[in-house]
Amino acid sequence: MPFDATREAVLMTVKGSDGPPSLAEAAEQLGLPVDELDPAFGVVMVSPRRGLYSVRVAASALGDGFDPEKGPYSDPKIAPMR
Amino acid sequence: MQIPVIMVLPSSVAMSAGVVEGGTFPQGLQLDPNYPMVPFGGNGPAITAAFGDETEREQHYVVRGFVEASLEDPPQMLDGHVVYADPEIAPFVTCGADAVGAASDVATLLQTDELLRRGMDGTNVGVVILDTGINLTHLESVLGYVPNFDSANSWTPPGVGWTAGDAPVDHGTMCAFDALIAAPSATLIDYPILSANAPTGGSVMSGFLSTALLAFAGIHGSWNSGVGSGDLSQYSGLVVSNSWGIFHPSWDFPAGHPGRYCDNPNHPFILQLETMSMGAIDVFFAAGNCGADCPDGRCQNRSVESIMGASASVDALSIAGCDINNERVGYSSQGPSIAGMYGMKPDFTAYTHFLGSQAFGVDVPDSGTSAACPVAAGCMAALRTHISPRTPATPYMMYSHFRQQATTPAGQSTGWNGDYGYGIINTVPIAVGFGH
Numbered sequence: 001m002p003f004d005a006t007r008e009a010v011l012m013t014v015k016g017s018d019g020p021p022s023l024a025e026a027a028e029q030l031g032l033p034v035d036e037l038d039p040a041f042g043v044v045m046v047s048p049r050r051g052l053y054s055v056r057v058a059a060s061a062l063g064d065g066f067d068p069e070k071g072p073y074s075d076p077k078i079a080p081m082r
Numbered sequence: 083m084q085i086p087v088i089m090v091l092p093s094s095v096a097m098s099a100g101v102v103e104g105g106t107f108p109q110g111l112q113l114d115p116n117y118p119m120v121p122f123g124g125n126g127p128a129i130t131a132a133f134g135d136e137t138e139r140e141q142h143y144v145v146r147g148f149v150e151a152s153l154e155d156p157p158q159m160l161d162g163h164v165v166y167a168d169p170e171i172a173p174f175v176t177c178g179a180d181a182v183g184a185a186s187d188v189a190t191l192l193q194t195d196e197l198l199r200r201g202m203d204g205t206n207v208g209v210v211i212l213d214t215g216i217n218l219t220h221l222e223s224v225l226g227y228v229p230n231f232d233s234a235n236s237w238t239p240p241g242v243g244w245t246a247g248d249a250p251v252d253h254g255t256m257c258a259f260d261a262l263i264a265a266p267s268a269t270l271i272d273y274p275i276l277s278a279n280a281p282t283g284g285s286v287m288s289g290f291l292s293t294a295l296l297a298f299a300g301i302h303g304s305w306n307s308g309v310g311s312g313d314l315s316q317y318s319g320l321v322v323s324n325s326w327g328i329f330h331p332s333w334d335f336p337a338g339h340p341g342r343y344c345d346n347p348n349h350p351f352i353l354q355l356e357t358m359s360m361g362a363i364d365v366f367f368a369a370g371n372c373g374a375d376c377p378d379g380r381c382q383n384r385s386v387e388s389i390m391g392a393s394a395s396v397d398a399l400s401i402a403g404c405d406i407n408n409e410r411v412g413y414s415s416q417g418p419s420i421a422g423m424y425g426m427k428p429d430f431t432a433y434t435h436f437l438g439s440q441a442f443g444v445d446v447p448d449s450g451t452s453a454a455c456p457v458a459a460g461c462m463a464a465l466r467t468h469i470s471p472r473t474p475a476t477p478y479m480m481y482s483h484f485r486q487q488a489t490t491p492a493g494q495s496t497g498w499n500g501d502y503g504y505g506i507i508n509t510v511p512i513a514v515g516f517g518h
Contacts, residue, residue, distance in 0.1 A: 009292070010341070011292060011295070011341075011350055011351075041292060042296075044296055044299045045299040045302060046295075047353050047354065047356065047357045048357065049357070052350070052353065054292075066340045066341055068340065073341040073342075073343070073350055074334050074339070074343045074349070075292045076291055076328050076334045076343050076344075077289050077333055078276070078294065078327060079276070079289060079327070079329060079380065080214065080253040080276060081326060081368040081370060081450045081455070082253055082371070082449060082450035082452040
């Protein structure tokens with residue numbers, strides 16, 4: 001089943017020592033089916049120095065725990081400062 | 083206690099001030115020797131009627147002095163003369179809808195003529211506006227010239243129905259106009275992250291932080307591609323202006339959650355800011371519109387620790403707002419920022435609440451720290467004309483110079499404070515410091 005764009009999503013971080021991992025590799029790192037990762041977002045650079053990348057994941061696919069290496073991290077709404 | 087008062091006295095009384103004990107000067111009034119007697123209102127019948135003159139058509143004077151009384155129960159009269167309050171006054175904090183000055187005033191305050199004379203006009207510097215999108219036709223009509231625009235390196239969100247540079251006139255167009263005040267020859271690059279509607283079958287990222295994360299990654303990749311032409315690496319400097327943020331922690335994960343954004347230096351977006359600034363990209367954020375005097379309704383009356391998230395990151399500049407009279411605007415968020423982030427934010431203050439872009443109407447000011455942020459970003463773009471970020475003049479060094487050269491507003495002590503940061507933007511000395 002493809003990623004459902006209407007579901008609430010969060011940000012997760014994954015590692016990539018030689019550049020960004022593929023979406024499938026990112027899903028494997030997180031222990032999730034690749035369909036739970038947003039393909040339109042992809043794997044996004046956070047810090048090459050730290051080998052750190054981010055993916056967008058359906059919140060419903062995750063449990064309650066938090067892993068400092070992975071997240072989840074919030075994806076809050078943002079608005080203009082006017 | 084002694085309280086200050088004002089009295090309006092006829093000349094026959096006022097002139098006796100020097101011989102109070104023997105004259106008819108109001109008993110109980112201790113004259114302020116530093117305040118001259120001020121002729122007041124002529125000597126017409128209305129004056130004499132109003133102030134109970136003993137001598138018809140006599141000149142009146144305003145005198146200032148002190149009476150022994152409490153503020154709760156001051157005397158109403160002294161020797162038959164009304165006692166008027168002389169309350170402490172302060173400048174009105176700009177909160178309302180009316181503009182204070184115009185973009186030309188801002189240009190004067192920024193000394194853009196001096197920057198231009200030194201060849202600092204933003205030529206070959208890219209200014210990325212991450213906002214709702216830019217409308218070039220509107221900009222041209224207001225500016226009177228066609229601004230430089232890089233459509234090839236701009237981003238058009240899928241499904242919006244318009245192309246880069248042709249966005250509906252809105253907040254992003256205002257920001258673009260304001261960035262050009264100090265850097266009229268800079269090249270605008272449009273990243274309408276706040277207009278990213280959900281495309282059919284695509285991702286819903288409209289107005290979410292993840293859209294900014296995605297945008298920053300694209301900007302960083304293009305800037306550092308090493309290609310040197312065609313992409314963002316062709317520019318001699320790259321300045322990113324962000325007039326957006328979150329208005330209340332309730333928009334975020336609950337307090338104490340380790341994945342929260344607003345107070346978490348380990349959030350991926352905050353970590354990405356370090357990558358941007360270390361990658362020679364100058365990053366500016368609006369401090370926020372939750373100032374104590376007139377916070378935006380979305381702040382939910384929370385005005386303490388209201389500088390949050392990226393606006394409170396040590397890896398970007400956070401810009402407060404003041405009007406052209408150097409008075410902080412009442413909605414400008416005040417530091418220190420939220421606990422957990424770098425406390426001494428905002429970094430400095432730039433101008434806002436002036437007539438400029440007309441993006442919201444002919445008489446509607448460019449307002450919010452939304453306007454102050456691109457005004458400051460434009461100043462950085464001007465400097466980057468001749469001061470490359472790929473030299474030792476890194477973003478961090480330039481951030482430091484902006485803080486050090488900021489002007490202390492009248493009545494404020496030097497150094498950082500929560501209202502103005504390190505002071506009001508002062509760009510020319512930075513150029514001079516680099517030998518320009």
